Amino acid sequence: MARTRSTKGAGAGAKATSSPKTATTTTNNSSTVYTLPAESENPPRVFVLPKQTSPEARIVTLQNPRYSKPTRYLACASTGFYEFTKISASKTAPRSWLLHGSQGDDCDNKFDTHTTRGADLYVSSAIDPVFLVLPALVKSGSDKKRRFLSSDDHFDALSESSSTTDETTSHLSELLKWPEIRRILEKRMETVCDTVEAGGEQMFRLNQDKLLDEILLKAKRMAKHGLPKSMVEKFVTKALEAPILGIRSAQAASKPSNAATSQQESSHDNSGANTPSLESADSQSTMSSVETTYTSVSDASTAATSVSSLSSAAAEEPNNEVVNAMSASQEVIDLQTLRVAFDFICSTYLPPALSKALKENLLATNDSRKGTDFKPLDDYLVQLAKLRQLAVAARSTDYSRKRTMDEEADERAEKKRKKEEEDKIKNANMSRGVKQLKKVNTSGMKKLSEFFKKK
Amino acid sequence: MLEARLDQAQILKKIVDAIKDLVQDCNFDCNDSGIALQAMDNSHVALVSMMLKSESFSPYRCDRNIALGVNLTSLTKVLRAAQNDDILTLKAEDAPDVLNLMFENSGNDRVSEYDLKLMDIDQEHLGIPETEYAATINMPAAEFKRITTDLMAMSESVTIDASKDGVKFSAMGDIGNGSVTLRQHVDVEKENENVTIELSEPVSLTFSLKYLVNFCKASALSSSVKICLSNEVPLLVEYNVGNSSFLRFYLAPKIGDEE
Numbered sequence: 001m002a003r004t005r006s007t008k009g010a011g012a013g014a015k016a017t018s019s020p021k022t023a024t025t026t027t028n029n030s031s032t033v034y035t036l037p038a039e040s041e042n043p044p045r046v047f048v049l050p051k052q053t054s055p056e057a058r059i060v061t062l063q064n065p066r067y068s069k070p071t072r073y074l075a076c077a078s079t080g081f082y083e084f085t086k087i088s089a090s091k092t093a094p095r096s097w098l099l100h101g102s103q104g105d106d107c108d109n110k111f112d113t114h115t116t117r118g119a120d121l122y123v124s125s126a127i128d129p130v131f132l133v134l135p136a137l138v139k140s141g142s143d144k145k146r147r148f149l150s151s152d153d154h155f156d157a158l159s160e161s162s163s164t165t166d167e168t169t170s171h172l173s174e175l176l177k178w179p180e181i182r183r184i185l186e187k188r189m190e191t192v193c194d195t196v197e198a199g200g201e202q203m204f205r206l207n208q209d210k211l212l213d214e215i216l217l218k219a220k221r222m223a224k225h226g227l228p229k230s231m232v233e234k235f236v237t238k239a240l241e242a243p244i245l246g247i248r249s250a251q252a253a254s255k256p257s258n259a260a261t262s263q264q265e266s267s268h269d270n271s272g273a274n275t276p277s278l279e280s281a282d283s284q285s286t287m288s289s290v291e292t293t294y295t296s297v298s299d300a301s302t303a304a305t306s307v308s309s310l311s312s313a314a315a316e317e318p319n320n321e322v323v324n325a326m327s328a329s330q331e332v333i334d335l336q337t338l339r340v341a342f343d344f345i346c347s348t349y350l351p352p353a354l355s356k357a358l359k360e361n362l363l364a365t366n367d368s369r370k371g372t373d374f375k376p377l378d379d380y381l382v383q384l385a386k387l388r389q390l391a392v393a394a395r396s397t398d399y400s401r402k403r404t405m406d407e408e409a410d411e412r413a414e415k416k417r418k419k420e421e422e423d424k425i426k427n428a429n430m431s432r433g434v435k436q437l438k439k440v441n442t443s444g445m446k447k448l449s450e451f452f453k454k455k
Numbered sequence: 456m457l458e459a460r461l462d463q464a465q466i467l468k469k470i471v472d473a474i475k476d477l478v479q480d481c482n483f484d485c486n487d488s489g490i491a492l493q494a495m496d497n498s499h500v501a502l503v504s505m506m507l508k509s510e511s512f513s514p515y516r517c518d519r520n521i522a523l524g525v526n527l528t529s530l531t532k533v534l535r536a537a538q539n540d541d542i543l544t545l546k547a548e549d550a551p552d553v554l555n556l557m558f559e560n561s562g563n564d565r566v567s568e569y570d571l572k573l574m575d576i577d578q579e580h581l582g583i584p585e586t587e588y589a590a591t592i593n594m595p596a597a598e599f600k601r602i603t604t605d606l607m608a609m610s611e612s613v614t615i616d617a618s619k620d621g622v623k624f625s626a627m628g629d630i631g632n633g634s635v636t637l638r639q640h641v642d643v644e645k646e647n648e649n650v651t652i653e654l655s656e657p658v659s660l661t662f663s664l665k666y667l668v669n670f671c672k673a674s675a676l677s678s679s680v681k682i683c684l685s686n687e688v689p690l691l692v693e694y695n696v697g698n699s700s701f702l703r704f705y706l707a708p709k710i711g712d713e714e
Contacts, residue, residue: 429480444709
C-alpha cells in the first residue's frame with residue numbers, strides 16, 4: 001500500500017520536472033541515460049486576468065493596506081485596481097501546469113513549453129482603490145489638528161509610510177503620473193472623506209462615519225450574495241448552533257436544515273468563532289510576501305466538500321431527528337452573516353488600528369436605521385453561551401453518545417500508551433542495580449545537593 | 456577530537472560495571488587533563504565521581520572539551536565484546552553523535568570496532584570541596600565487600616562507629632543483630648591486608664547498606680579501599696585506579712531515625 005503511494009508520488013514529481021522532454025525520449029529511451037534540464041530560476045506563473053483591462057495595465061508593487069508589506073497589484077488606468085488571490089493545489093494531490101509554448105515567429109513572444117512545479121493559479125479580482133490609500137488617510141487623520149490635505153499630500157504620506165522598499169514608492173509615483181489613476185483614487189477618496197475646495201484644489205479629510213457606512217455597504221452586498229459555503233459553515237452555522245438536547249427517533253425524514261446543524265463536534269467550542277479574524281482562521285489565510293498576495297482558498301474548498309459530505313451523510317439517516325436547544329431565527333442568521341462579512345473586510349483590507357476603531361464605532365452606533373442593530377444577535381449569543389455551558393456541564397458526566405468525550409478519552413488512552421512505551425524503552429536501558437536501588441528506603445537521607453553546592 | 460588509548464580494557468570495563476548499577480545515563484566529560492564523570496543516582500542520595508587522568512592513557516589526545524552522553528547499560532553491552540587484556544581506544548569527534556570504541560588483541564591481531572550512539576544529557580554538576588575527614592579508614596576492598604554483604608542479611612542499614620578502639624560496623628534487623636569490628640592491622644609481608652585507621656575524633660553514622668553493596672562492585676578495580684567519614688557529611692568510598700586516577704562514591708548518611 002505504502003509502496004504504491006510512494007511510486008505514485010515519485011511519478012508525479014518526475015512529471016513535474018521532466019515531462020517536456022519525456023516525449024522525445026520514448027523513441028530511444030533504451031540506450032540514453034537521461035538528465036533533467038535545470039529548474040528555471042524564474043518559472044512562469046499562471047494568471048487569470050480581467051478581460052476589459054487596457055493594454056497599459058501593469059502589475060505593480062504597492063503597500064498592502066492591512067499588513068503594510070509590499071504586495072503585487074494589477075493597476076489599470078481605465079478599470080482600476082485588482083488584487084491577486086493565489087489558489088494552491090492541495091499538497092496531498094500534487095499537480096502541475098503544462099504550459100504549451102507559442103510558436104510565434106516574433107522572438108519577443110516566443111515562449112517555451114513549460115511544466116511548473118506546482119499548480120498554483122493567481123486570480124485577479126477588483127479591489128476598491130480606497131483601501132490602498134486608507135493607510136495614508138488614517139495617518140493624516142490621526143493628527144490632532146485633523147487637517148484637510150490635498151490628494152498629493154495624502155499620496156506622499158502613503159509613499160513615506162510604505163515599508164521602505166524603493167520599488168513600492170517608485171511604482172506608486174509612476175502610477176500617479178497617469179491622470180486616470182489619480183482620478184479613480186480621488187473619486188473613491190471622496191466617498192470616505194470630508195472634502196473642501198481650496199484654491200481650486202480639492203482637499204480631503206478622513207471621515208470615519210463615512211468609512212463605516214461604506215464598509216457596511218460592502219458587507220451588506222457581500223452578505224446579500226451569500227458568503228462562501230466554508231465561511232458560512234465555520235462562522236455562521238457553527239457560531240450560532242445550539243447544543244443538542246437529544247436525538248429523537250422520528251418517522252419523517254429530517255429536514256435538511258436539521259442535518260446541517262447536526263454537526264455537533266464543535267458545539268462545545270464557544271471560543272468566539274463569530275469574529276473571523278483571518279490571521280488565525282486556518283481555512284482562509286491571507287499571506288503576504290514581497291512577491292504576491294494570495295489567499296489560499298484550497299483548504300477552504302476541501303473543508304467545504306468534507307462538510308457537505310458529512311451533512312449529506314447525516315441527511316441519509318432520516319430516523320434520527322436532532323433536537324437542538326434553540327435555533328436561530330432568520331434575522332439572527334442574517335445579522336451574523338453581515339457581521340462576518342464586515343469583520344472579513346476589516347481584517348483583510350483595513351489597517352489593524354483602523355479596523356479596531358471601526359468595530360468599536362459599529363458597536364457604538366447600534367441603530368436600526370441602517371439595518372445594523374445587532375441587538376437580537378447579541379441577545380441570542382448571550383443565551384447561547386449559557387446553553388453551551390450547561391451542555392458542557394451535562395456532558396462531563398455523560399459518556400454514552402458524545403463523540404467529543406470519546407475523542408478525549410482516546411487522546412488520554414493514546415497518551416497513556418505512549419508513556420508506557422517510553423517507560424518500557426527506558427526500563428530496557430536500566431540496569432538491574434538501578435531498578436533495585438529505586439526500592440531502597442531513602443528516608444532520613446538528605447539529597448547530596450544539600451551537602452555539595454551546585455556549580 | 457578525542458583519542459584515548461587504554462592498555463587494558465578491563466579498567467574501563469570494571470569502572471562501567473561498578474557505575475552502571477548506580478546511574479543510568481551520564482556524561483563522560485573529556486578535556487586535556489583526562490576523562491571525568493560525575494553522576495547521581497535517581498534519588499540523588501549517592502554520587503559517583505570518576506577521574507581517569509590522561510596519564511592513565513597512552514597516548515591521550517583531547518583538543519577540546521567534549522561531553523559524551525552515554526547510556527551505561529548500552530556501554531556495558533559494547534564493552535562485553537572486549538577482553539580484559541585488549542587494548543582499548545576511545546575516539547570521538549568534537550561534536551560527536553557516536554563514540555567509537557576499538558578493541559585490539561595484541562596476541563592474535565584481532566581488531567573489533569564499535570560505534571555507540573550518544574545522547575544529550577542535561578546534568579547538574581556539584582562542586583565537591585576538599586574535606587578533612589574525622590576518620591579515614593584504609594582496608595582491603597574484599598574485606599569491605601564481605602562486611603557489607605554479610606550485614607545485608609541482617610538489615611537494610613549499617614552503623615559505622617569509628618573510635619580509638621577500631622571501626623565497628625553494626626546492623627540491627629528483625630531477625631537479630633550483628634556487627635564486625637576491625638582494628639588497625641599492619642603486616643609488612645601482606646600489605647594488601649593492612650587495615651589503617653586515622654582518627655581525629657570519634658564518628659558514628661548510619662548508611663543504607665544497599666548503596667554500600669552497590670559501591671562494592673568497584674572492588675575489582677583495586678585491592679584496597681579508602682573510607683572517609685565525618686559527622687553530618689556524606690561518606691566517601693574511594694577506589695584507586697592507579698596513576699592518580701580514581702573512582703569515588705559519596706553517600707548521604709541516614710539522620711534522625713532508628714530504622
